[in-house]
Amino acid sequence: MRLALGPSLALLTACADRPRAPRDPPEAGLVQVVPRTPLLSAWPCSEGCHARRAPDPTRRPLREFHAGRTLDHGPTLRWCDACHPSDDLDRLRLLGGDRVTFDNADQLCGQCHAERHRDWSRGIHGAQSGSWAGPTLRRNCVACHDPHAPQRPMFNPLPPADHDRAYGGGAHP
Amino acid sequence: MSDPEDPALARAFERARLTRRSFLAAFGAAAAAGCADRAERSALWEAFVQQHYKRLTEDDKRVIFARLEAEVRRRHGVQVTIADPAPLRGVEFGYALNLSACVGCRRCEHACAVENNTSRDPTVRYLKVLQMESGSMDVERSRVGYQGPVPAAGHFYMPVQCQQCRDAPCVRACPVGATWTEPDGITVVDYNWCIGCRYCEAACPYFARRFNFSEPDLRPSEINPDQGYLSNRLRPVGVVEKCTFCLHRVRRGEYPACLEACPTGARKFGNLLDPASEVRQVLDHKRVYVLHEDAGTSPRFYYFFD
Numbered sequence: 001m002r003l004a005l006g007p008s009l010a011l012l013t014a015c016a017d018r019p020r021a022p023r024d025p026p027e028a029g030l031v032q033v034v035p036r037t038p039l040l041s042a043w044p045c046s047e048g049c050h051a052r053r054a055p056d057p058t059r060r061p062l063r064e065f066h067a068g069r070t071l072d073h074g075p076t077l078r079w080c081d082a083c084h085p086s087d088d089l090d091r092l093r094l095l096g097g098d099r100v101t102f103d104n105a106d107q108l109c110g111q112c113h114a115e116r117h118r119d120w121s122r123g124i125h126g127a128q129s130g131s132w133a134g135p136t137l138r139r140n141c142v143a144c145h146d147p148h149a150p151q152r153p154m155f156n157p158l159p160p161a162d163h164d165r166a167y168g169g170g171a172h173p
Numbered sequence: 174m175s176d177p178e179d180p181a182l183a184r185a186f187e188r189a190r191l192t193r194r195s196f197l198a199a200f201g202a203a204a205a206a207g208c209a210d211r212a213e214r215s216a217l218w219e220a221f222v223q224q225h226y227k228r229l230t231e232d233d234k235r236v237i238f239a240r241l242e243a244e245v246r247r248r249h250g251v252q253v254t255i256a257d258p259a260p261l262r263g264v265e266f267g268y269a270l271n272l273s274a275c276v277g278c279r280r281c282e283h284a285c286a287v288e289n290n291t292s293r294d295p296t297v298r299y300l301k302v303l304q305m306e307s308g309s310m311d312v313e314r315s316r317v318g319y320q321g322p323v324p325a326a327g328h329f330y331m332p333v334q335c336q337q338c339r340d341a342p343c344v345r346a347c348p349v350g351a352t353w354t355e356p357d358g359i360t361v362v363d364y365n366w367c368i369g370c371r372y373c374e375a376a377c378p379y380f381a382r383r384f385n386f387s388e389p390d391l392r393p394s395e396i397n398p399d400q401g402y403l404s405n406r407l408r409p410v411g412v413v414e415k416c417t418f419c420l421h422r423v424r425r426g427e428y429p430a431c432l433e434a435c436p437t438g439a440r441k442f443g444n445l446l447d448p449a450s451e452v453r454q455v456l457d458h459k460r461v462y463v464l465h466e467d468a469g470t471s472p473r474f475y476y477f478f479d
Contacts, residue, residue: 020259123451124271124458125479127438131426132450144438154322155278155436161296164317 031123031136034143035103043102045089055086072149074112083108083147109141116141225350226363226403238402245396245407253398255406258424260357266418266473267358267445268429269455270332273479274439277302277323277330284434285334288419289405290397292389299383299416300334300431310462334431335360335381335416336464336472343373343382352413358445358473359420361403367412374413378468382415418442445473 037043049065059079062069071077083092091099092108100107110117119125120141127144130137141147223237238255245253282300291297303315307327315331324330341360344352351366352373374382388410400406401421408414419429423442432440443450448457452475455461461475 119458119479122454122458124441124454125438127435128441128451129428129433132423132428132443133426139438144436154324155276156321157277157319157323158279158283160279160318160320161282161298161301163296164301 030134031138032130033103033106033138033140036105036140036142037102040102043090045084047090050089055080055084055089057081057086070149072151073147103140105142105147106140109145109147223365225366227353234402241402241406249391249393249396249407251393251396251398253396253400253406255400255402256421257402258421260355260359261424263444263446265358265445266337266423267443267452267456267475268337268418268473269441269452269459269461269475269477271437271439271441271455271479272329272331272476274437275302275330275332275435276437277304277319277325277328278436280434280436281332281431281440284430285416287395288397288422288430289416290389290391290395290400290407291383291414292385292387292391293395294390295387297383297385297389297414299381299414300332301380303331303333305329305331312464331476332431333379333381333464334474335418336379336470336474337418338470338472340469340471342376342378342468342470346372346376348372355403355420357424359417359423360415361417361420362413362415363403364406364408364412364414369411369413371413378465378470382413384413385410 042048053065057079071079077083081093085091085093085099088099091101092105093099094108095111106117106120110120116125120138123136123138126141127139128136129139224233229237234257238257241255242253245251279302282298282302285291285299286293286297289299291299301317303312303317304319304325305312305315305328307329312331312333319325337354337358337360339354339358341354344354344360348370349366349368351368352360352362354360369384371384374384385408389408391407396407397405399421401417404417404420419427419431423429428442429440432442441451441455443452445452445456447453455477456475459477459479461477463472463475
């Protein structure tokens with residue numbers, strides 16, 4: 001009987017534990033970077049709005065289209081065409097002029113943020129989902145950082161447990 | 174470790190005796206009512222004579238899980254599945270948490286409660302997010318009840334949950350062997366064997382164990398039906414519970430719920446024995462800390478700044 005015998009250590013040790021067959025872990029899998037293009041409502045840009053109207057390369061406050069979008073990302077990224085080449089709006093422009101897809105935006109970021117990019121490739125910076133054993137889904141930089149104004153956002157925390165709120169100060173329950 | 178003179182332990186055994194008496198009363202009542210509720214009677218009886226987890230055969234488990242599932246169905250009207258995935262060969266789980274990235278939003282804390290069926294009222298949470306003073310690792314000066322918006326200037330945030338110690342004081346403290354460390358490094362509790370003496374809770378330097386003072390309270394819609402015998406199945410009153418790295422998820426290859434909920438990517442999890450795993454990448458490339466190193470517990474949970 002459980003409660004009567006539970007405390008009896010003699011009996012506990014007398015009975016051998018049943019071995020459980022360990023299982024092999026899932027096949028080590030690959031890492032997939034979650035694609036961005038399915039999430040961009042206006043993409044491909046060249047087939048939508050920009051089929052009718054070419055981008056204007058003058059730096060200005062945006063009022064008519066992309067209203068309210070500001071560019072606040074270091075001194076060298078002065079205007080949209082630094083990353084969105086006017087002749088190839090469906091892809092991104094790297095510093096040297098090469099083009100990458102929006103799904104590979106990290107390559108753009110990595111040019112100036114090499115250390116973060118390296119940590120991201122190792123799975124240290126950024127976030128994973130899916131399976132730790134693989135396939136692992138890795139979010140691209142732009143899932144967390146707005147490429148246009150990458151300043152760190154604030155969060156509203158979910159509520160604390162009632163007793164935590166009541167005790168207010170101390171960390172310990 | 175167990176001291177028969179200890180009043181707390183004596184109380185626990187007394188409670189166990191009382192439970193036994195009320196069990197016998199309930200069993201007797203069920204018997205008196207004739208065969209009306211044969212299922213309930215046999216469920217009561219089987220729960221009472223159930224063996225320690227480690228001595229259960231696969232057949233025993235099938236019967237027990239079916240009984241527990243039926244009990245949830247009867248009491249809450251919810252169909253749950255209780256599984257017991259075995260540890261994975263060559264896997265030792267570890268966790269790393271980036272204190273530079275954590276913003277203290279408590280998404281992890283809430284996701285944990287949802288995943289692990291912890292009581293909503295009274296609130297039981299396995300993990301707490303401490304608001305720390307910048308430049309200090311002094312837990313005594315931290316706060317848990319902070320309000321937003323976060324991150325607040327002058328602070329960083331440190332979530333604390335079970336550290337899955339290699340030398341776990343809680344395991345040594347248990348007088349009845351109801352808690353132990355699995356081969357993959359996860360410390361678990363046999364909720365049917367725990368006598369509720371709370372020695373383990375007192376022994377844990379991380380305040381990571383929780384005691385169910387009253388019947389855990391969950392609405393049927395709040396019950397996560399995907400359950401593990403050694404992790405998130407519904408716990409009875411009077412037992413101790415804690416974070417298991419979401420054992421029922423991670424042994425299937427999934428990430429713990431707290432990690433999936435984190436919007437900043439502060440949480441890293443994986444196999445410590447695999448050099449390519451994210452957690453090993455952190456250990457190999459960042460300077461990591463463990464909490465209360467002086468306690469000599471050798472946690473499998475690491476913190477780092479970036």
